[in-house]
Amino acid sequence: MIRFENVSVTYDGAYEPAVQDIDFTVPEGELTLLVGPSGTGKSTVLGAVSGLVPHFTGGTLRGRVTVAGRDTRTHKPRELADVVGTVGQDPLSHFVTDTVEDELAYGMESLGLAPDVMRRRVEETLDLLGLNELRDRPIATLSGGQQQRVAIGSVLTPHPKVLVLDEPTSALDPAAAEEVLAVLQRLVHDLGTTVLMAEHRLERVVHYADRVVLLPSSGARPVLGTPPEVMAVSPVYPPVVDLGRLAGWSPLPLTIRDARRSAGELRERLADIAPVNGRLPHGDTSPRKDPNPRPEVPAPRRFLRRRTTRTAPDTSTPHPAAAVTALAVHRDRVEALRHVELTVTPGETVALMGRNGAGKSTLLAALVGLVEPTRGSVRVGGAVPHRAAPRDLVQRVGLVPQEPRDLLYADTVAAECAAADRDAGAAEGSCRALVSELLPGVGDDTHPRDLSEGQRLALALAVVLTARPPLLLLDEPTRGLDYAAKARLVSILRALAAEGHAIVLATHDVELAAEIAHRVVVLADGEVVADGPTADVVVASPSFAPQVTKVLAPQRWLTVSQVREALSS
Template sequence: MIHFDHVSVVYEDAPQPALPTVDAHLPEGELCLLIGASGSGKSTLLGTVSGLVPHFTGGTLHGRVTVGGRDTRTHKPRELADLVGTVGQDPLAHFVTDTVEDELAYGMESLGLPAATMRRRVEETLDLLGLNDLRDRPIASLSGGQQQRVAIGSVLTPHPEVLVLDEPTSALDPPAAEEVLAVIQRLVHDLGTTVLMAEHRLERVVQYADQVLLLSPDGTARLGDPAAMLAVSPVRPPVTELGDLAGWDPLPLSVRDARRRAHGLRERLATRVPGAGATPVAAPAPPTSADAASPSAPAVPPGPAVRPASAVSPDDSAPPLAETSRLGLVRGRVTALHDVSLRIRAGETVALMGRNGAGKSTLLNTLVGMHRPTSGRVTVEGRVPHRTRPAELLRHAGLVPQEPRDLLYADTVARECRSADADAGADPGTCRALVSRLLPGIPGTAHPRDLSEGQRLALALAIILTARPPLLLLDEPTRGLDYAAKARLVALLRELADQGHALVLATHDVELVAEIAHRVVILAQGETVADGPTHEVITSSPAYAPQVSKILAPQPWLTVAQVREAL
């Protein structure tokens, strides 16, 4: 269905091709997962399938891409619209209409489908993606994850033969991501749809892939069996990393595969606990009958608390750096937050989790004064955010938003960095050094709009960190980041926490939470439904448990790093 014949892309004045030479054939009715490090050319390759590259982006396309027999060099995107459906990293750039239902119908209207067909397909898609309750909502009022589902739905309604998806689950909570992936599987298996998908959160998708197309750092592209490709890939999900550590061959792709082989590993770890290194400890006593009957009993065996690898734990007796008390916020007819009380102390890393639209981003925005509370109070280092000038508040609290472009205004990375240094009163080069630490290799002459989603995030994060605010708020901080970039981010955030900064992360990335969070707060419909130590909260729900926890349960391991240290 999709043929890449010696395909590469070169942009004017670029020091090297944006894409390694790709030779591959993707047959009809298969799901091919495209993997590679941030900036390796995944989005560029996806663009060649839809015709956006080079017709919209410019540059020179070498070689030939054919989709269903159509050459994308001679067929512009509008001439491929009935054949190829595309969802990019940024759903806002995808929308044409104002409401959910109109957006789902727009693509079919453009193709001139009968009204009865459009109505039926809209209803089917609303049900498939769990969007029925949102059908009349303005798109601008939706959360980032809800917008992502609408964007996917809008390309499903015309029933394309090929789906091109760039980070389709990056902004979705775990249950919503599973729903979307189930729909994609159904399209592949039942309707014979061909899917080419790029996704950094491999733990969610790799088990569904028929083939993996790997863009390697050495400038080569390889297509093959998922397990074989992951064995040589620089980016791998925790389940595969754990399999490599345990010496399993072939490497597992799913939690189910790993659990079947994990008996020996569980035996080796049975007398150890996270944080105890290789020193055996006495096995924990079995819970009493009273403990077993108690609904509040912890979901992990008794023993030392599982903590992130931060050298300094927050002082629970210290006064809070930021605090909300019975916070309520009503926007229009929607109660976005209700009775939220939260204390955040210096050195503490708090993860906000919950379904899309639960109020996570709204809470972060309220902490930096973007929303005026309807009831209750908010303070950050004794200041009321919405009554404090933004320039002054930045010295106390900084927000990296879900859309990094909201912070980017200059025409080069170097100018963004110089401006950030000047605004923060920092030494020249401070911001640039942070960018290089998070994602090495970003040229100073690059325009921010030409960066990948992960690279833009690294730049926005560096801009906020340049001011070194005591309270750092991050909204979906790993969206678009590969595992190596995420590891660098984790190291930096741990360092900040050790220095006394308070971190609050709104995220759906359960693996990040397992790595770094001291505490997890789960929101639902604007209310706090759980607030406690990370190991207790995330392992009590299958939706939020990390892969290592699922594989090695009931033992209290959360990350591959903990297992590696113990072994």
């Protein structure tokens, strides 16, 4: 169905190809997963299938890509629309209409399908993706995960033969991700749809794949094979594979069920060992009673040393970094939050979790003053965020939004850094020093739009950190990050917490919460339904438990690093 023949793509102005020597076939009715570190060209490969590369992106494509017999060099994206449905990393860029139901119908209208066919397919898709309650909602009022489901639905309704998906579960909560992947599997198995997908969260998708294509970062030829074959040699792999490698299991497990079947001996070895953790909430020097603490990963020395121009947050007093009391927020006709209570102390990392649309982003917006409480109060460092002057607020709280590009408006990295220094009242070069550490090798003249999703996140984080805010807020910070980039982010956030910064992150990444969070707060329908130590909350939750917890239950382990440390001690 899809054929790559010695394909190389070089973008205008680039010195090296984005991808080269790509040669593989995706048969009809298979789900093929593209994996590899960030920057290896996965999005470029996907774009070449839909014709966006090179017709929309520019550049030079050498070799040949055919889809259902059509050469993408001679067929523009609109000439492939009846065959290929595409969802990119940014669902907002796909939307044409204003409401959910209209968006699901738009693609079929463009193809001239009969009204009765359109109506039936819209209803089927609303049910498949759990969107029925949102059918009349304006798309602009949906959460990021809800928008992603709408984007996927909009390409399903025309019934394309090929689906091309770039990180389709990145903004979805665990339950919604399972639902979407189950739908894709049904389309593959029952209807013969061909799916080519790129995804960094391999723990969610690798066991659904028929085959995996690994794009190495060294410029070597792609590796093609079954999921177990590729995971055995891949530099990127999910925690369950990492645990299998550590324990020496063969074959490597891809699912929790397979791993549990092999884990009996490992559970016996760990039975009399308690997880060890050197991290405590900032200012707490007493032994921690948490029965499942997490191991410490040393923070980058340069990051810790750099605090020379600003005073570290004062953690000698018990004043909270943020205090939310009986908070209610109404947005349009939706009660986004109701009676929310939350206190965050200096040096504490709190993970906000919950279904898409539960109110996580709204709570972050209230903490940074972007929305005004309907009832209740919000205080950050003694200030009321929505009433504080911007120059004062930026010294107290910083938000890295779900779409980092919302913070980036200049034409170059250098201009972004200069603006960040001015806005924060920081010494000249402060932001650039942060960028050099987070994004080594990125030049001053680079346009932010030319960065990858993960690189844009790092740049936005540097812009926010220039003001050294005592409270740092992050909304889905691991979207677009591979496992290595996520590990660097974890180290940086741990270093900030050690310095006394309070961190609140809204995330669907249960593995990230297990690695870094002291507390997990679960929201549902705008209300707090759980708030406690990470282990206490996630171990008891089938949805929010990380892979290691599920494999080694009833023991209370959270991460592979915990297990590795225990076995080596």
